[in-house]
Amino acid sequence: MTTPTGCEAKRMRFTKMHGAGNDYVYVNGFSEQLPDELPSLARAVSDRRFGVGGDGLILILPSDTADVRMRMFNADGSEAEMCGNGIRCVVKYAYDHGLAPQPVVRVETLAGVLTAEAALHDGKVDRVRVDMGEPRLSPPQIPTTLGGEQVINTTIDVDGRSVEATCVSMGNPHCVVFVDSATDDLVLGLGPKLEKHAVFPEGVNVEFVEVLSPTEVRQRTWERGSGETWACGTGASAVCVAGVLTGRTERRILNHLIGGDLELEWSAGDGRVRMTGPAVEVFSGEWPS
Numbered sequence: 422m423t424t425p426t427g428c429e430a431k432r433m434r435f436t437k438m439h440g441a442g443n444d445y446v447y448v449n450g451f452s453e454q455l456p457d458e459l460p461s462l463a464r465a466v467s468d469r470r471f472g473v474g475g476d477g478l479i480l481i482l483p484s485d486t487a488d489v490r491m492r493m494f495n496a497d498g499s500e501a502e503m504c505g506n507g508i509r510c511v512v513k514y515a516y517d518h519g520l521a522p523q524p525v526v527r528v529e530t531l532a533g534v535l536t537a538e539a540a541l542h543d544g545k546v547d548r549v550r551v552d553m554g555e556p557r558l559s560p561p562q563i564p565t566t567l568g569g570e571q572v573i574n575t576t577i578d579v580d581g582r583s584v585e586a587t588c589v590s591m592g593n594p595h596c597v598v599f600v601d602s603a604t605d606d607l608v609l610g611l612g613p614k615l616e617k618h619a620v621f622p623e624g625v626n627v628e629f630v631e632v633l634s635p636t637e638v639r640q641r642t643w644e645r646g647s648g649e650t651w652a653c654g655t656g657a658s659a660v661c662v663a664g665v666l667t668g669r670t671e672r673r674i675l676n677h678l679i680g681g682d683l684e685l686e687w688s689a690g691d692g693r694v695r696m697t698g699p700a701v702e703v704f705s706g707e708w709p710s
């Protein structure tokens with residue numbers, strides 16, 4: 422393929438992967454040359470009509486401190502600190518494609534180095550358990566301008582509507598709203614307003630959660646920078662923490678998301694959250710084709 426100036430356009434191999442339906446375009450930065458302008462690449466490949474289609478772009482890069490480094494960009498081109506479903510896919514890609522020698526993989530992210538353990542099926546990674554680290558609960562860590570030591574069952578005014586929220590950072594910011602029914606009105610109407618609410622200076626991911634029992638919840642997510650997604654791993658981890666903090670759920674839960682289930686545990690012993698779920702490779706191709 423040639424550009425309007427007659428130059429040969431550089432082609433980049435990508436792999437489409439998903440974790441519980443949260444789908445991203447993955448690029449192996451060990452072998453592929455990446456353009457300088459990553460936010461516009463993220464917007465272009467994520468486009469579901471004119472691009473590959475996905476919730477964003479994830480780069481798998483060499484690291485000085487871990488087996489691999491992950492950088493993740495939302496569909497609007499903004500870069501986020503962490504991605505729970507993404508890190509499971511990074512671990513699968515790294516092991517299956519020989520970038521990491523063992524099924525225990527350390528991944529450098531903007532939220533720190535995290536360790537994940539992969540379960541193999543026919544020699545390939547099937548499910549991944551990630552040590553998501555300790556939740557951060559103080560308002561400056563989230564960050565939010567809401568007051569108090571922690572933001573638990575706190576009322577936020579959204580255009581005159583009172584919303585009760587619990588806020589948790591899993592390296593990226595989350596606002597958990599427990600509801601009787603996670604309707605379109607809430608997810609698609611309230612979600613974008615909370616995402617950009619003035620009390621969240623860096624924006625926020627919003628989880629609408631129905632509690633089915635003390636060990637089971639159903640979640641719909643409005644993600645910062647990507648809109649509604651079919652699953653959110655950092656969000657599911659935040660929900661596990663928020664359920665305990667508000668006395669609604671136990672420390673170990675099963676979370677049903679649109680695209681699949683995630684298992685979560687907030688350990689009473691070391692205070693860390695562990696998330697287990699699937700990682701799937703869908704297809705590979707070249708960009709631009």
Ligand SMILES: N[C@@H](CCC[C@H](N)C(=O)O)C(=O)O
Nearest residue numbers: 501504505506593653654655
């Ligand atoms: N889907 C992800 C989270 C991706 C980043 C998020 N939209 C943000 O901007 O913080 C997950 O599985 O955790």
